[in-house]
Amino acid sequence: MVKKGMKLYQTCCATVKEVEQFVKNHRLHEKKKVYISIFAHEKDERLKREIIQKVQQLLPEATMLQMVGGTFSNQVIVSFMILEEDEASTEQLDEMRKQIEISEQYYKSLFEHNPDIVYSTDLQGNFTSVNPAFEKVFGYRAEEILHTNALDYIKKEDVSRVRRYFYRALKGKVQQYNLEIPTKSGEVYLFQIKNVPIIVNGEKVGIYGIGRDITKQKKAEEKIIYLAYYDTETRLPNRVKFTELLNEAIAEAKKEKRSLAVLFIDMDRFKIINDTIGHYAGDEIIKQIADRLRKVIPDGSYLGRFGGDKFSLLMTQQVDVQRIIEWAKKMLRAIAVPFIYEEKEFFITASIGVSIYPNDGLDAQSLLKNADIAMNRAKQQGGNRIKLYSTKMNEQALYRIELESYLRKALEKDEFFLVYQPLIDLETGAIFGSEALLRWNHPKIGLVSPTEFIPIAEEIGLIHEIGRWVLKEACTQTKKWHDLGLGPLTVSVNVSATQFQQPTFLEDVKWALNVSKLPPHCLNLELTESLMLRNISYSIHVMKQLQALGVKVSIDDFGTGYSSLSYLKSLPIDSLKIDRSFIQQIHEDRSHIAIVKAIITMGYGLRLKVVAEGVETLEQMKLLKRLKCHYAQGYIIFKPLAADEFEKQVMKRERMSNL
Incomplete structure (x- = not known):
């Protein structure tokens, strides 16, 4: 004093x-x-x-x-x-x-003795002093840094922000802010900076800066937040964080009017694992389960852990029942692969419950509760299965799973058969061939529509095997009719896109012809426009090889594609089949008459035969005759017939033509 x-x-x-x-x-x-x-x-x-x-x-x-x-x-x-x-x-x-x-x-x-960094700058922001703590923390000696600009030592993205604080401090307002500052060696520390003006004799001459290192404090805060929102063992969002993500997703889905799916995945009888090898080993297996699930979940999904052996999944993209089931099955298969712990194998299964926004709930709590209910239903039915909360959707999903299971065994159990829809020459009325149509009769569920089982067969990779069977069966039956003296009947067989793209498809056709002894020109393969245009150069290559064998190629459902006219002249085809949608309304809509007439005229110009499918009335057939369409098929002429019924109809027509 x-x-x-x-x-x-x-x-x-x-x-x-x-x-x-x-x-x-x-x-x-x-x-x-x-x-x-x-x-x-x-x-x-x-x-x-x-x-x-x-x-x-x-x-x-x-x-x-x-x-x-x-x-x-x-x-x-x-x-x-x-x-x-x-x-x-x-x-x-x-x-x-x-x-x-x-x-x-x-x-x-x-x-000198302040543990915090202390520095001063002039009015241009150039360092005029730094304390020992500053030198120690950042690794710069005072003589290196003095008279250089302070903004040169911070990240570029922070320069404009720090400059604002500097000028505010010069106006007499104390500024406080957090700033990450790199050291000379490249390490980055987080500082809480305070800027105060230096006033000498009433005049501002610079800025004092005092900075406290809060890096550890920040990391501690982040760790506390992490522990509050994430599971420490699996690093997945916990119940609190997952619910927060779900609420955000619901708000977005509501705006965009789209669906979400919540899945609960609970391990079946996991308590046995814990009781057998201990909780530590159980935790290690839970980590492995989390890693497996991460690898198989779809894009736009969030995986969480609800504690114990229960996981949750939020699906936000392309949410439909079929896709949910597909991904749920992938998860079940991933979990079912044996786990190895201390050279021992452990087999685990899981039960999955599904709820869908907005059908099964409009808020997070409802969706989580209903997914949990669905999961418990799956457990009650023995586990290792998927259950949807919605009864109707659940029935559809279960039916599809059941159908897939039956379909895998249908060929070996001889449950497939063919029916033949006669094709007639509109000028003479004679049956000149048939279209072979695949049918499936299951002993438990009865007749199954091709629109139901063909997409499943394509999806699970059975269509190639089924397609081979259809080719052989259709060719063999048609050759039998030849041998019975029914004339040189042709047979048309639909080819799916997946089947056509198979590298062995051409060999399958040769095999069917060789086994059946059917003349190649009596086989007609029907391909859709979209199938051919998917890979036009490859399609043309395969079609040319088919024609080299003598096999006929036809475009099915013509008129429903987008680019067919521009490619039609270069496609090696023999006939066009007008889509039934044009035939059905040919009397009701003049534009449909114009389209059908144009296709027929184009067919004549390109020397292609034209077939009208889906003919259901006499008026339609008469109009097609007037338009000089070559061939027709439809319910008004014949419904698809079993092989023996087809024989009778051909014989009947022959007798009538001989009268």
Whole structure:
């Protein structure tokens, strides 16, 4: 504390001009007796000498009390002690020195002993001082960094933000903000920075910055947040985080009017694993399960863990029952692969329950509850299965699963058969061939529509095997009719896109012809427009090879594609089959008459035969005759017939034509 009769003036200066201004502002040149103390770092010797010279010019009568060194880099502390008496006694001078030293130590502690980084800049943001903590943390020596701009040491994306804080501080407003700052070695620390203006004699001359390292604090906070929202063993979102994600997804789905699916996946009888090999081993297997599920879940999905052996999945893209079932089955298969722990195999199955937004709930709690209910139903039925909360959807899904299971065995159990729909020549009325149509009669569920089982067969890879059987059966039956003297009947066989794209398709056709001994020109393969246009160059290549064998090629459902006309002239085909949608409305819509007429005319121009399918009335057949369509098939002529019934109809027609 400064004693009575003494006055202490103190300033921290970086330039001679600041000292000069300080002396003038405090009118020190008017004081009777001034004692001066200068405190400066050894590195600032030049600045110290310049300040001494200036002070001696301004205060020629002043007494230099002491000049000491320190670590207050690039700043000089100048202390002026004024006595009210004219002269100071030795005792008073000692007291002055003591007071000045105390004051200077207080002043210097701001920099030297502060564990936080402390720095100052001029009005342009150039460093004018840095404390030892700054040098230690960032790895820069003071002489490296002084007089360089502070903005050069932060990330580019933070420059504009920090510049705003700097100018706000210059306006007199203390600024506080968090900033990541890289060190010289490249490490990054998070600091809580405070900027305050440096005011000398009422004038702002720069900025002081004080920074506290909060990196550890931030990491601790992040860890607390992580523990609150994520499962530590699997690193998956926990119940709280998953529910939060579900709420966000529901809000988006509501705006976009789309569906979501929530799946609960619970391991069956997992308690046995824990009781047998212990909870630690059980946790290791749970981690493996989480890893397997991560690898098989669809895009746009979020996997979570609800504790124990229960997982949750949120599906947000292309949500339909069929796709849900497909992905759920993938997850069941992934879990069913044996787990290895300490050289032992463990077999695990799971039960999956599904709820769908908005049908099974409009909020997170309802969807989670209903998925849980569905999962428990799956467990009650023995586990290792999928159950949908919606009864109707569940029945559809179960029916499809059941159908797939039966379909895999249908061929070996001889459950498929063919029916033949006669094709007639519209000019003569004679039956010249048939279209072979696949049917499936299952002993339990009865007749199954091809529209139901063909897509499943394509999806699970059975269509190739079934297609081979159809080709052989149709060719064999047609050759039998030839041998019975029914004439050179032809047979048309539909080819699916998946079957046609098989590299072995051409060999399958050759095999069927070879086994049946049917002349190749009596076989007609029907391909859809979309099938051929999927890979036009490959399709043309295969069709040319078929024609080289003598096999006929026809475009089925013509008129429903998009680009057929531009490719038609280059396709190696023998006939066009007008799609039934045009025939059915040929009397009701004049535009359909125009389309049918145009197709027939085009067929004649390209020397192609034209077949009308789906003929159901006499009026349709008469109109097609007038338009000079070559062939027709449909219910008004014949429904699809079993092989023996087809024989009878051909024989009957022959007898009638001979009368």
